[in-house]
Amino acid sequence: MKEAGYYDESTNGVVVMVEPYSQKELIQQVVYRILDANLDRAREGLRIIEEWCRFGLNNAQLSAECKQLRQEIAIWHTAELRAARNTPGDRGTELTHPQEEQRSSVKSLLQANFCRVQEALRVLEEYGKLYHPNMGPAFKQMRYRVYTLESNLMGYQRHQLLLRSRLYLVTSPSESLLATVEAALKGGLTLVQYRDKTADDTLRLEQATKLRQLCHSYGALFIINDRVDLALAVDADGVHLGQQDMPIAIARQLLGPQRLIGRSTTNSDEMQQAITEGADYIGVGPVYETPTKVGKAAAGLEYVSYAAANSSIPWFVIGGIDANNINDVIDAGAERVAVVRSLMQAEQPTLVTQYLLSQLNRVKPET
Numbered sequence: 001m002k003e004a005g006y007y008d009e010s011t012n013g014v015v016v017m018v019e020p021y022s023q024k025e026l027i028q029q030v031v032y033r034i035l036d037a038n039l040d041r042a043r044e045g046l047r048i049i050e051e052w053c054r055f056g057l058n059n060a061q062l063s064a065e066c067k068q069l070r071q072e073i074a075i076w077h078t079a080e081l082r083a084a085r086n087t088p089g090d091r092g093t094e095l096t097h098p099q100e101e102q103r104s105s106v107k108s109l110l111q112a113n114f115c116r117v118q119e120a121l122r123v124l125e126e127y128g129k130l131y132h133p134n135m136g137p138a139f140k141q142m143r144y145r146v147y148t149l150e151s152n153l154m155g156y157q158r159h160q161l162l163l164r165s166r167l168y169l170v171t172s173p174s175e176s177l178l179a180t181v182e183a184a185l186k187g188g189l190t191l192v193q194y195r196d197k198t199a200d201d202t203l204r205l206e207q208a209t210k211l212r213q214l215c216h217s218y219g220a221l222f223i224i225n226d227r228v229d230l231a232l233a234v235d236a237d238g239v240h241l242g243q244q245d246m247p248i249a250i251a252r253q254l255l256g257p258q259r260l261i262g263r264s265t266t267n268s269d270e271m272q273q274a275i276t277e278g279a280d281y282i283g284v285g286p287v288y289e290t291p292t293k294v295g296k297a298a299a300g301l302e303y304v305s306y307a308a309a310n311s312s313i314p315w316f317v318i319g320g321i322d323a324n325n326i327n328d329v330i331d332a333g334a335e336r337v338a339v340v341r342s343l344m345q346a347e348q349p350t351l352v353t354q355y356l357l358s359q360l361n362r363v364k365p366e367t
C-alpha cells in the first residue's frame, strides 16, 4: 500500500488518496510537507546571507541576526514535519530557474536569497495557520525582520563601499559613455555618478539603467546627479544634490535611510550644514576653476585643508583635478577625488584610473 500523499507516477502526478487515510489526514500530510520544505528553504537562504555578513562584511551584528532567525525557524521544524518529507517524489526538486544557475554579482546573489527567504516565510505564515495558532503570527513577525535585515545589509554594504572609494567618476555626455565608464571600472573605479544636464528623460532613463547594471556588475556604486526620481526609477545607490537642488531631508524621505545622499559644498558653512542635515558624503570644490562647471569660482586649496581638518564624513575634492595636479590636492589633505574630464576625455581611462588611484592609495583615509 502507498503512503498517504505520495506522488504517484502512474496517475501522472495526481496524489492518490488511499485507505486507511482520511481526507483530513491526507491534507495534513501535504501541509506538513509544505511546511517542512519551506522551513528548509528559509534556513538555507538565511545561511547563504549569513556567510556574506560574516566573511564578506565581517559584521557581527548582521551575522547574529541571521543566526538568531535561523534558530527561531529551527524551533518550528518538529519531528512530525520532518517525517512528512518525501524528496524522491517531489517533482519540484527538478525545477530550477535559469537565473538560479547564474548570478552576476554578490548583490544579485543576496537579493535572490532574500527573495527566497521572504517567499518561504510567507508560505510558512499562511500554511502555518493550519498547523499551530502561533505559527502564522510568528512567521509574519520574522518576515518583517527579514525586510529590515535586507535593508540594513544593503545600506551597510553601500556605506562600506563608499568609505573604500577614493576616486569618483562624474560622467559627461559622450558617444562612448558606457565604454569609457567600463574602462575606468576595469582600472579599479568603485564610484560613478551619472550627470547629464541636457538629455531628455527617455535617454537619461536608458543610459542610467545601463550604467547601473554595468556598475553593479563590477561591484561599484552608482549615483544619479540631481534627480531623486531617476535614482529611484533605476534603483541607483543614491543621489548627488547641489545647493540649488532638493533639500537633503526631502530626498531622505523619498530615498529611505539606506541610499546614499551626496551634497556639493564650497565653504565651511555649507559643509557643516550638509553634515547636520545627514549627507553621507560631500563634494568639496571647485578646487580649481573648470570649464565643466562654468561660472563657479574656485574655492581653492585652503578649503581642501579646512575639509581635511573638519569633515566628519567622506569628502571628495572636485574641480579641475587631473594627473598633473592630484598630488597638490593630496598634499593639501585630500584623500578622495572626483573627476569629470580627466577620465571622460582620457584616451586610456583604465590607465588614468589606475594612476589616480595609485596616488590616492598612498594616503590612508581617516573616515
Ligand SMILES: Cc1ncc(COP(=O)(O)OP(=O)(O)O)c(N)n1
Residues within 6 Å of the ligand: 168, 170, 193, 195, 225, 226, 240, 241, 242, 243, 244, 245, 262, 263, 264, 265, 282, 283, 284, 293, 316, 318, 338
Ligand atoms: C561629487 C560631486 N560634487 C559636486 C557636484 C556638483 O553638484 P551641483 O552643485 O549640484 O552641480 P551639478 O553637478 O548639478 O551641475 C557633483 N555633481 N558631484
Ligand SMILES: Cc1nc(C(=O)O)sc1CCOP(=O)(O)O
Residues within 6 Å of the ligand: 170, 264, 265, 283, 284, 285, 286, 287, 290, 291, 292, 293, 296, 318, 319, 320, 321, 338, 339, 340, 341, 342
Ligand atoms: C560637476 C562639478 N561640480 C563641481 C563643484 O565644485 O561643485 S566642479 C564640477 C566639474 C568638475 O569637472 P572637471 O573634473 O572636468 O573639472
Ligand SMILES: [Mg+2]
Residues within 6 Å of the ligand: 225, 226, 240, 241, 242, 245
Ligand atoms: Mg546639481
